[in-house]
Amino acid sequence: MKQILLFLFWLLLAVVAIALTIVLGERGAWYFAWVLGTVMIVLIAAAGTAIIDARYDESHDDHY
């Protein structure tokens, strides 16, 4: 039951995202660009920082 609810939650979120995309893409292209850009900046910054730990685990390099 918990899995189904979780699935429905993500499904709803996807539908909301699609609706938002249609509305923003049509009338608010810059707002849409801000949403996409922010998500991209957050993800790239997060991934690029997490690499520090992956490298550290491999080499125990103390450099920064």
Place this chain on the structure above:
Amino acid sequence: MQELDTVIELSRLQFAATALYHYLFVPLTLGFSVLLATMETIYVITGRDIYRQMTHFWSKLFAINFALGVATGLTMEFEFGTNWSTYSHFVGDIFGAPLAIEGLMAFFLESTFVGLMLFGWGKLSRGKHLLVTYMVALGSNLSALWILIANGYMQKPTGSAFNPDTMRMELTSLPDLIFSPEAQAKFVHTSIAGYVTAAIFVLGISAFYLLRRRHIELAKRSFRVAALFGVFASIGVISLGDALGFINGGAQPTKLAAMEGLWETAEAPAGFNLIAWPNQEEQRNDFEVQIPYLLTPLVTHTFDESIPGVNDLVAEAETRIRNGIPALSALQTLRENPTDAQARATFEAHQDDLGYALLVQRYVEDVSQATDAQIAKAAADTIPPVAPVFWSFRVMVATAFLMMAFLILAVIFSLRGTLHRHNWFLRLAPWMIPVPFIANEAGWVVAELGRQPWTVYGQLPTWLSASTHSVGYMIFSLTGFVLLYSLFIVVEMYLMVKFIRLGPSEGKHDAHADSVRQQHSSQWSEA
């Protein structure tokens, strides 16, 4: 009239002072909230405690800035009513809507979740705390969105119409107001500029720690996340600045002419004034250094369009003033007799230029009696102070490119793991902290001073917008604000320096908090 002019100038000075003080805090809040969410995202994904410590430490500095930002911002909303009552009456229907939504939706959202974010460590699960942090980021940026929608309206009025029966601007379309290109470009540019501000702030302090070899694990990760976060944001802020300039330049050619020091209409391909010394009195540049061919593609995004200069814009304003005078005369008739069909027809035929006729009313009560000299004077008023706008624009652009170059180097050194070999860069980084603040302030000077002589471009002149306070009252309140806000800045600086010197409390764990976190973390994993 002289006392009225002094009151208007003091009202402008007071608003400029409070807005510029307030804007020392805002961009850091906008960017810091998203940067904190990024740090916490890494913590939730990797589960490494160092990222929790990072988020926890930087959120203390965020909280100091947030509290003072709210304190300085609240007075500004009241200032519209106290010092700009004619403005508030004239456009209250439109301007009030986004401000009310901002207060009810975004500010409440932000303030509520800030409490949970700061005091929810150990009480909320990792996932829930992360959600709370994202809500703070969303709330703070939504606050900015609604304020900038309101400001976008002042820059280019859309979604409204003047009602001669109520003598006010009335909202005709909320979507047109929210989705106006001006509001959109302004929001994205401002928000992303906040990201750059936060990135450089975190970089500067992290570099300080690395240089002193303190809190190295936390500092090198903070440096990396801020460098990557900032470099993309800095590219974004420059490209979005170009978009805003293109949209705003089309809507406000007078501001564009001032920004570029263009006294004569520039035929394509026009050169870009890299440096110039504008002389407003003689309507020319005393000195200028140009880059050939650059201005036309930069401003018009074409290679063959001309760019109107001050000479043509003043001539156009004169025509519009003459066209607006019948509208204002008809409006005065309609105030006495709203059923006068001829006056209404005259008003409707000329209403697009009503705002321009209001400019000449500064010099003559009955505008139908305005002389050519008075009309020419009012037309000359449509050009903002060129030198401050021109130089503020250049300061903003130069600092933006400086920050981008700095952030590119930060990313290169951090990704290659060679920061420890570039002590000069680590020494430079703390000195870069004021740069985004200078850029942000310069940007607002361009936006607001460049819009003069209007509070609502083409609709309501600034001279007509202010309240009728006494000079003494204005000097008293202005002095009070400057002293109070200066105190706020001192408090902010003191608290920031204190907490930066203290640094993160690495390794100090709250046993209870840890056990609660552990418990919730296993629940999150199961989910």
